[in-house]
Amino acid sequence: MASVRSNNSTESLKRNFSDDNRESDALFAKKQKLAPHRKSLPIATVENQLVQEVWKHDTLIIVGETGGGKTTQLPQFLYNAGFCGNGRLIGITQPSCVAAVNVSKRVAEECGVKLGETVGYSIRFENVTSSSTRIKYMTDGFLLREAISDPSLSRYSVIIVDEAHERTVETDVLLGVLKNVQRSRSESVKLKLIIMSASLDARIFSEYFGGARAVHIQGRQFPVDKFYTYHLPKAYLHASLITLFQIHLEEEAGDILVFLTGKEEIEFVERLVKEKLKQLPENSQKLVAVPLFSSLPSEQQTQAFTPACPGFRKVILATKIAETSVTIPGIKYVIDPGFAKVHFYNPNTGLEPLIAVPISKAQALQRSGRAGRERPGKCFRLYPENEFWKLEDSTKPDIKRCDLSNAILQLKALGVHDITRFDFIEKPTGESIIKSLEQLTLLGALGDDRKLSDPVGRQMARLPLPPIYSKALIKASELNCLEEMLITVAMLSAGSMFFTPREKLDEARTARKRFENPEGDHLTLINVYRASDQFLENRSGLSRENHEEKFQKWCKKYFIDSCSLRRAREIHSQIHEGVEQMGLSFASCGDNMFQFRRCLAASFFLKVALKQSDGQYRFLTYDPANELVVQIHPSSVLFGKKPECIVFNELVETNDQKFICNTTRIDYSWSTELAPPRLKKVWERHKLPWISNCR
Structure with a gap:
């Protein structure tokens, strides 16, 4: 038997050596091919x-x-x-x-x-x-x-x-x-x-x-012709789609780059492109739409940088990350609607909604430059030329308009005790610093002396997450529901989990009911994750290709964004490893979500909303003078249900309305019971008149 094992080992070594040689030869060949470039x-x-x-x-x-x-x-x-x-x-x-x-x-x-x-x-x-x-x-x-x-x-x-x-x-x-x-x-x-x-x-x-x-x-830039519209379009997504197909049907070969504001817009336009292509003659259908945004899994990102099949034109639907950070080969045409989504931190409320705003002149120039990297190109700006000259010269630095709590937590972990004396290239406002310090103190990351607390603050600084999510994981360890909170944080970090095509609204809503929990969206996300776990376990013996194909079909059946779900599973795996290293106590509350909802109240106390007599909600800040009237987003499980008290994760502003997303019902008494003592004192001092109605 010993000689048999030895022979098998020898054969295995020969195969490995042969595989290594083939891989080495392929790498060398690729290197030689790229050398002239x-x-x-x-x-x-x-x-x-x-x-x-x-x-x-x-x-x-x-x-x-x-x-x-x-x-x-x-x-x-x-x-x-x-x-x-x-x-x-x-x-x-x-x-x-x-x-x-x-x-x-x-x-x-x-x-x-x-x-x-x-x-x-x-x-x-x-x-x-x-x-x-x-x-x-x-x-x-x-x-x-x-x-x-x-x-x-x-x-x-x-x-x-x-x-x-x-x-x-x-x-x-x-x-x-x-x-x-x-x-x-x-x-x-x-x-x-x-x-x-x-x-x-x-x-x-x-x-x-x-x-x-x-x-x-010196850079390398070929001339780029710039075209403007006569008037501002009422709907830039519609204008982008029309321009895209005009280029495809009328212009010579070359890939197209369309700048959009976020994942939702990209996926919406991608579906419209696919639907429109089916209506074209067969010889005009050789167009492939490829998304590119930051939360896209890395293996899918590579599709944007891979040449299209011979005879096909590629259209990249990208966020502003394609402006300067990456070079996409083959681009000859750029469509620029003139908008980008940016975070705007409101220190009075502690919220940081994503808002679509006009880009700067510098951004517009960077975008048009994408069309002239390899040859002369064209940029179609979906706004009049006089609007271009009204744009700000350059983009406002993020440090002047974003939440600083995570950055300050990192600086505290680095031993920077006096943030106001840190040598910033451009100092943020004192108000933003003070509000971020207050928020970190309420979360328990900092003590009353404004120094990093031990162990909570140090644990929070080690996790590559927003402070409120780090706090949630630590609190969940104490309340024996870390498994559920880990899933929740991973799912929230991965972006929108469902998609709802306009032409299949009823079908999508019916499919989603399989996962819905009447208590709220966080519990619904846990159901989706657990269902995907069960689905994948049942098909563990499939080849990678078949496995991926089945997973895609399962997601499509239930109108789940497969990209987001896959990303959530990757994030879950990575955070799980980090949390284990920190020694937090892993436990599950199983199907009893009462304890998990209490944990949400104990973790997201900075994002609590209470129902008013008119049916709208008031976002309860630690400064009652700055409270907002908000509504539950139509995508939420709780939309139309009107629970008395909820926690949420995100604020979305649309025109004059403010919607809260990812909501779950809690008891108001939990919020006052589990919130930090300082926050409870603030609420009690202001004697908020509606509290008595929300027991």
Whole structure:
């Protein structure tokens, strides 16, 4: 028997060796195929000069139009120049997960290596690196969390902050943290810092880093013809669809990029495109619609970067992440409706609704530039030219209009006790800082001394989640329903779980009833997740292809967004691992959701709404002077049910109406029983007149 095992082992080794050789040959062939393109990039002509600039200067600002090769080539230049000595890394941060994943895949191909070896990436809920990784792409937020456990970022010799002009909250905070890291490191282990921006104005970054040297490199941009409408369209989605098909039927070959404001719009337009194609002659149906947004699973994101089949035209339906962070090959036409969704934090209410607003001139120019990356292109702006000149010159930095609670929690974990004295590139308002500190204190992340609490605050800072979700998981551990809360947080983090086609409203509503729980949406989401668990377990023996096909059909049958559900399952797996490492107590309340609803009240006490005499709801803030009148969103299980008291997760503003989404019924007495003492005192002090009616 021993000799048989030995022979089998030998055969297995031979097969593995053969497979490795084939994979190695394929990687090498891909590298050789991409080599001419790399040499043709504008940045290739200044490789030596750039490397010398980095050797000479601890901080360098690199400004260049998109298309020059900054993001993919500079890390390779530095790697080849010896900046990874002693096993240290070159880190490149991106403002979005989509960019970090796709750029790392491209660079791995150019290097002729398997992704996760020399080149890898790390984003929220996903880590594709190894001990051999030397070029590491990641989000700004991931590097911030890494700095909590390693304040000097000792593993890195160079950090490149890419797309710094996008000015996300994480980018601005990261710049301040890196500035401190540079000061704290000894001369022998200096951190080289490179700030890269597509904006031609490098002054703000140069001044922030004490007059740091700025260099401009040439981009590659072909001419782009810009077309405007005579009048503002009443419905830009309809105008986008008409323009899309006009291009497809009348213009020469080339892919189309349409900018939309979010996942819901993208999926809506994608369905309309598919329906419209069926009405066209067969020879005009060669168009494939591909979505691209941040919560899309990485394997589906790659479809946007993969060439369409011969003879077909591809239309990419994307959010603003396609403006600068990623390069999509093949784009010749851009459709720009002129809107983007952004978060607007209201410090008076503590809410941060997503609102569609006009883009800036800088964004409009970035969007049109997408059409001129590989050849001359066309940009169709769905607004009159005089409206373009009314736009703001540049986008307002996120730190001036977004919730700062997560960023402040990270800074507290990094040992920054006085947030007002932190060296921000542009300081947020004092009111936003104060309100975020109050919110973190109410959640138990900070003590009355405004310092990080132990263990709750430190546990919350370790989880890559909004503070309110982190708090919910910790509270659920205490109340023996962590399994249910873990599912809930994963499902809420993945985006909208259901889709409802207008032409199949009744069918979709009937299908959804299988999962509905009359107590609310959070419990309904748990039912969906558990049903998917059962479905997948029953088909565990299928091949991957058949497994995926069956899963898609099951989701379609119940009008579930398969992309969101798959993403939720990935997030659940990653959070589960993190929560286990923290030592939280795993338990399930089973089918008895009474305890789980109490946990919702104990966790989401900052998002409680009470029914009024007119049937509308009043959002109960910790400052009664700033309460809002809201309504339950029509997509909610509780729509039309009028429970006395509810918790919710999101506020959506449509015209003059404010809707609350993801709602669940609770008893008001739980809210006053389980909320922090300080919050209860505030409510009691104001003697809210409607409380007595909501027992």
